[in-house]
Amino acid sequence: MAGMSTVAFIGLGIMGAPMAKHLVDAGHDVLGVNRSREPVERFVEAGGRDGGTVAEAVADADVVITMLPDSPDVTAVALGADGIYANAKKGALHIDCSTIRPDTARELAEAGASAGIRVVDAPVSGGEAGAKEAALSIMVGGSDDDVAAARPLLEKVGKTIVHVGPPGSGQTVKAANQLIVAGTLELVAEAIVFLEAHGVATEAALEVLGGGLAGSTVLARKGAGMLVREFSPGFRVDLHHKDLGIVTAAARERGVAIPLGAHVAQLVAALRAQGHGDLDHSALLKLVEQLSGRG
Known part of the structure; x- marks a missing residue:
């Protein structure tokens, strides 16, 4: 315009x-x-x-x-x-x-x-x-x-x-984006808890992981905050829960299987049910710690 x-x-x-x-x-x-x-x-x-x-x-x-x-x-x-x-x-x-x-x-x-x-x-x-x-x-x-x-x-x-x-395509691509982000956040959370359990220097570990194939914008933007358990919302759990509902509904509509995505959607739902909906979605780390008996 x-x-x-x-x-x-x-x-x-x-x-x-x-x-x-x-x-x-x-x-x-x-x-x-x-x-x-x-x-x-x-x-x-x-x-x-x-x-x-x-x-x-x-x-x-x-x-x-x-x-x-x-x-x-x-x-x-x-x-x-x-x-x-x-x-x-x-x-x-x-x-x-x-x-x-x-x-x-x-x-x-x-x-x-x-x-x-x-x-x-x-x-x-x-x-x-x-x-x-x-x-x-x-x-x-x-x-x-x-x-x-x-x-x-x-x-x-x-x-x-x-x-x-055409109309609606932007939202379809955004749903795919939210699927990838949620899955990546969950794996970053699991990796951090895994590294900490083995006594690795986690800042150094995330630096080298970020420079290789495991590197991502999610890791770069969320990793440091996750290490210090800083979960002030940049994007709230409540909103990602809503977005994963969109993903699962749209996948079901077209008969597409998203087994890992559906599992992460359940983890986000559990985190929200525990009262953490106002935290940043990187707070998935809290759930991984809890499941690992380290929370």
């Missing part, structure tokens, strides 16, 4: 707040909307505008970006009488950066088209650090023209922006 745009940004949480701030810094007129007031006030202090209600914020917006926790949240904000599609101007672009069900993303694209709103699904990966650094990986589903219109804005918040197919 050429030039500076008026952007309604709905959802100023851990990920949404820094993303919205990057758009402000790029010169866009950004109206922030959030369910609670404090994030909006912080956003105004950072140079954004208070968007008021969803209906008020989207009325004159060229672009609406949503960054919300789950499928029902996005559906409610998009389809309600006071929502995006009933109040945005014809031709506005809705970029949903939330992580939701692929079938929900397809339904939103159809509903948007009926209302004269262009819709792309653009879930992101990279966690809080990636959002703050404008280094997110963004997988985008939608028509060629709509994705092209979204790209200049997405480039202000991400480093890797890839059009992966």
Whole structure:
């Protein structure tokens, strides 16, 4: 989308707040909307505008970006009488950066088209650090023209922006991403407990592991915090639990077996059931310690 745009940004949480701030810094007129007031006030202090209600914020917006926790949240904000599609101007672009069900993303694209709103699904990966650094990986589903219109804005918040197919495709790729991340976190957790049990210098061990085939962004970004049991949320267990529900449902829908992924989904569910839903997903380490009799 050429030039500076008026952007309604709905959802100023851990990920949404820094993303919205990057758009402000790029010169866009950004109206922030959030369910609670404090994030909006912080956003105004950072140079954004208070968007008021969803209906008020989207009325004159060229672009609406949503960054919300789950499928029902996005559906409610998009389809309600006071929502995006009933109040945005014809031709506005809705970029949903939330992580939701692929079938929900397809339904939103159809509903948007009926209302004269262009819709792309653009879930992101990279966690809080990636959002703050404008280094997110963004997988985008939608028509060629709509994705092209979204790209200049997405480039202000991400480093890797890839059009992966028609509506819903971005969410399908994000589900695969969450499957890989959860599995990798579990194996990093197991490796750390294994190393500690043998009295190995774990910092040195993770350094050399990170330089070989076992190296990954998950290991690089989460390993050090896991060693010192620092689980302040960059991405909460609750949200990864939700995402793994999306993965398992989508896999079942197409008859795809994900035996390891399904097992990790159960481990994440167990960690959440123990009351750790607000911790970072790297807290899978706590469960491995417990299962090993070392917690």
